[in-house]
Amino acid sequence: MTAETDAWTVMVIVGLAVITVLTRCLFFVSSKPWQLPGWAQRGLQYAPIAALAAVIVPELVMTQGQFIQTWQDARLFAALAGAAWFFGHRAQRQAVLGTIVAGMAVYLPLHLALGW
Amino acid sequence: MGAAPGLASWGMMTGVAMMNSGMSLFEALLMGVIVFAGSSQLAAIPLIASGTPMWVVLATGFCVNLRFVVFSAHLRPYMMHLPLWQRLVTGYLTTDLSYVLFTRRFPQHGGSPEQLLAQQAYLAGNCCVNWSSWVGCSVLGILLAGLIPAHWGLGFAGILALLGVMFSLASSPLRWVSAGVAGAAAVAAFALPFKLNILLAIAAAVAMSLLLEAVRRADANRPGTSP
Numbered sequence: 001m002t003a004e005t006d007a008w009t010v011m012v013i014v015g016l017a018v019i020t021v022l023t024r025c026l027f028f029v030s031s032k033p034w035q036l037p038g039w040a041q042r043g044l045q046y047a048p049i050a051a052l053a054a055v056i057v058p059e060l061v062m063t064q065g066q067f068i069q070t071w072q073d074a075r076l077f078a079a080l081a082g083a084a085w086f087f088g089h090r091a092q093r094q095a096v097l098g099t100i101v102a103g104m105a106v107y108l109p110l111h112l113a114l115g116w
Numbered sequence: 117m118g119a120a121p122g123l124a125s126w127g128m129m130t131g132v133a134m135m136n137s138g139m140s141l142f143e144a145l146l147m148g149v150i151v152f153a154g155s156s157q158l159a160a161i162p163l164i165a166s167g168t169p170m171w172v173v174l175a176t177g178f179c180v181n182l183r184f185v186v187f188s189a190h191l192r193p194y195m196m197h198l199p200l201w202q203r204l205v206t207g208y209l210t211t212d213l214s215y216v217l218f219t220r221r222f223p224q225h226g227g228s229p230e231q232l233l234a235q236q237a238y239l240a241g242n243c244c245v246n247w248s249s250w251v252g253c254s255v256l257g258i259l260l261a262g263l264i265p266a267h268w269g270l271g272f273a274g275i276l277a278l279l280g281v282m283f284s285l286a287s288s289p290l291r292w293v294s295a296g297v298a299g300a301a302a303v304a305a306f307a308l309p310f311k312l313n314i315l316l317a318i319a320a321a322v323a324m325s326l327l328l329e330a331v332r333r334a335d336a337n338r339p340g341t342s343p
Contacts, residue, residue: 003138003139003140003141003143004140005140005142005143006140008170009139009140009143009164010142010143010146011170012160012164012170012173012174013143013146013147013150013151014150015170015173015174015177016147016151016153016156016157016160016173016174016177017150017151017152019156019174019177019178019181020151020152020153020156020181020184020208021204021207021208022178023178023181023182023184023185023188024181024184024187024188024207024208024210025188025203025204025207025208026184026185026188026189027185027188027189027191027192028188028191028192028195028196028200028203028204028206028207029200029203029204031196033192036185036189039326042326042329043322043326044182044183044185044186045288045290045291045325046290046291046294046321046322046325046326047179047182047294047318047321047322048179048180048181048182048183048285049282049285049286049291049294049295049298050179050294050295050297050298050317050318050321050322050325051159051176051179051180051182051298051314051318052155052159052180052278052281052282052285052295053282053294053295053296053298053299053302053317053321054176054298054299054301054302054313054314054317054318054321055159055162055163055176055180055278055302055314056275056278056279056282056299057298057299057300057302057303058302058303058306058313059162059275060275061303062303062306065306065307067303074269075272075275078272078276079276079279082276082279082280083279083283086279086280086283086284087283090283090284095280095283095284096126096277096280096281096283096284097125097126097280098280099276099277099279099280099283100125100129100273100276100277100280103272103273103276103279104270104272104273104276107269107272107276108268108269111268111269111272112268
């Protein structure tokens with residue numbers, strides 16, 4: 001809890017808040033009706049999932065900038081357990097919550113007891 | 117409020133993830149209160165922790181948030197009778213959950229001023245509950261993070277949360293392609309400076325998906341149609 005507040009991080013946080021407003025309100029700003037160009041509208045279908053995958057996958061399979069050299073990594077098994085849970089329960093509303101719980105239930109013992 | 121436990125745990129986990137990534141108490145509180153977007157916060161946390169340039173963090177947050185652009189286009193007719201500042205405040209506070217509940221309750225925007233007012237009141241109430249529980253649970257998570265040693269790796273729950281959200285977005289084969297290309301490209305281009313691998317991966321994935329979509333459409337139109 002000794003981390004210090006630095007101006008750069010605060011600016012990033014304020015910037016992210018501006019992004020929240022911008023994306024949630026993009027179509028409310030102008031009183032004239034308008035549309036995005038067709039390619040942008042279609043691109044919207046694919047960009048959010050791409051952004052999530054681009055953040056998640058390196059966090060699962062890389063350590064210190066290197067591709068992991070061992071399968072004995074708690075993150076891999078946790079992600080598999082989470083995926084298994086999600087696709088077994090995706091009709092339910094709390095499937096994402098279950099993904100987290102199932103994943104952590106695998107992650108914590110492997111990470112803490114075996115040091116993976 | 118069947119969604120309440122999900123929202124509560126999501127907020128708590130974001131709080132824990134922020135603190136475990138080395139943010140100060142003030143930064144974590146500020147982020148929980150003003151950014152108010154769980155997925156983009158969770159995606160930004162590892163980037164902030166590794167000192168990524170600001171514009172790359174913001175661009176990544178923007179891409180994660182692009183789904184809201186679709187919501188805002190949909191909600192426009194419900195909003196345009198309001199003055200600009202009210203539109204902006206309402207939009208800012210309308211998360212995925214409020215959007216889904218609101219459009220389910222009111223599939224059509226109101227014709228009369230009374231109907232519009234009723235809809236506005238429902239949305240405002242919904243957003244208030246949502247915002248308070250989000251902030252409350254973020255603060256709880258931030259406090260909780262101090263009690264649990266960082267080496268437990270509870271911050272990893274944030275990545276699992278993003279994984280769940282990613283799966284719930286994977287509603288079509290081309291979206292799977294997008295996720296697959298982005299994930300592979302982000303790892304392959306990891307050596308790029310400034311975490312540009314993230315943006316490169318998003319661009320490659322969207323381009324690939326649009327290309328495949330165009331090919332598929334061309335295939336579907338082939339029998340007997342002229343260009």
